[in-house]
Amino acid sequence: MLCSVVLLLLALPEPPVTQLGLTAGHFTVNGRPTFLLGFSYYAGLGAPADFVQQDLDDFRAAGFNWLRVFATLAAYEDTSAVDVGGQPREPYLGRLKALLDAADRRGMVVDVTLARGRCLPDLAVHRQAVQTLARELLPWRNLYFDLANERDLRGDGFVPLAEVAELARLVRVIDPGRLLTASDCDPTREALAAFLAVPQLSFSAPHRWRDPSSVRSSRPWTAQTIATMRELGRVVPLHYQEPQRRGFAARWEPQAADFLADLQGAVEGGAAGWCFHNGPQNTAGADQRPRRSFDLRPAEGRLWQQLDEVEREVVKRCAGLVRQAAEP
Numbered sequence: 001m002l003c004s005v006v007l008l009l010l011a012l013p014e015p016p017v018t019q020l021g022l023t024a025g026h027f028t029v030n031g032r033p034t035f036l037l038g039f040s041y042y043a044g045l046g047a048p049a050d051f052v053q054q055d056l057d058d059f060r061a062a063g064f065n066w067l068r069v070f071a072t073l074a075a076y077e078d079t080s081a082v083d084v085g086g087q088p089r090e091p092y093l094g095r096l097k098a099l100l101d102a103a104d105r106r107g108m109v110v111d112v113t114l115a116r117g118r119c120l121p122d123l124a125v126h127r128q129a130v131q132t133l134a135r136e137l138l139p140w141r142n143l144y145f146d147l148a149n150e151r152d153l154r155g156d157g158f159v160p161l162a163e164v165a166e167l168a169r170l171v172r173v174i175d176p177g178r179l180l181t182a183s184d185c186d187p188t189r190e191a192l193a194a195f196l197a198v199p200q201l202s203f204s205a206p207h208r209w210r211d212p213s214s215v216r217s218s219r220p221w222t223a224q225t226i227a228t229m230r231e232l233g234r235v236v237p238l239h240y241q242e243p244q245r246r247g248f249a250a251r252w253e254p255q256a257a258d259f260l261a262d263l264q265g266a267v268e269g270g271a272a273g274w275c276f277h278n279g280p281q282n283t284a285g286a287d288q289r290p291r292r293s294f295d296l297r298p299a300e301g302r303l304w305q306q307l308d309e310v311e312r313e314v315v316k317r318c319a320g321l322v323r324q325a326a327e328p
């Protein structure tokens with residue numbers, strides 16, 4: 001009998017170490033107000049396990065406490081954790097759970113993002129996918145869901161706010177405490193009011209435009225958006241998931257000073273989180289190498305290896321800047 005009890009206890013999953021929450025317009029980690037400093041890791045489900053462990057170690061050592069991974073992605077290979085019917089898809093769902101475990105042990109939060117389009121062709125599949133992930137990921141408390149990446153962009157990825165609200169309600173039936181958002185692109189006052197009217201959405205995750213003016217306006221735009229939320233009667237965290245990145249367009253290649261100024265403005269303006277965004281080198285020709293977080297297969301190398309000198313300088317300096325900018 002005693003042996004059976006011991007075996008049962010050994011089979012139980014370990015309790016979560018890292019718990020994400022909210023308080024007064026900011027995130028909390030294990031009950032403490034925390035600025036989420038993150039990095040894009042979009043194709044993380046396609047990375048070998050040793051890549052994931054090493055990348056998380058390197059970014060955690062640099063002071064990062066958050067990463068963004070796509071649960072539905074078919075960039076250079078299909079790494080989606082759900083299939084075309086929204087059902088579990090292995091080995092990628094298992095890899096997502098392993099990534100969540102690895103992040104949990106390191107005190108890191110994970111943004112699990114879904115995107116309408118090739119992997120989620122319609123609302124019916126999208127519904128099934130969010131229910132599948134809500135059930136499968138219920139034990140992990142170090143994650144939030146972005147239910148619809150850049151949901152307001154017209155095209156295959158467009159998801160009306162009414163559908164977002166429906167998806168959020170489906171998640172909350174399964175997991176009432178899960179934090180939820182649906183990223184959009186620099187919402188107007190009217191769009192922000194509509195977003196805040198959906199009670200299940202926990203915070204705002206705008207994707208800002210990518211040119212030098214976004215860097216210059218980082219602090220005033222952040223402060224004004226928060227002020228607008230106060231006027232509208234509901235203040236939620238303002239979380240920058242996807243600011244500028246290198247390789248996006250030939251018209252502007254941000255330098256280290258641009259990244260750091262954007263981050264500093266976000267912190268001083270009152271934002272709750274900011275992401276070191278990275279992606280393919282669109283200016284490099286057809287192969288778009290280095291592809292950074294969009295392709296983490298063995299042949300491409302892990303994310304840390306794909307970063308250029310400017311990006312590595314940014315990564316080294318971000319955490320110190322957050323601490324300095326947050327000082328009274």
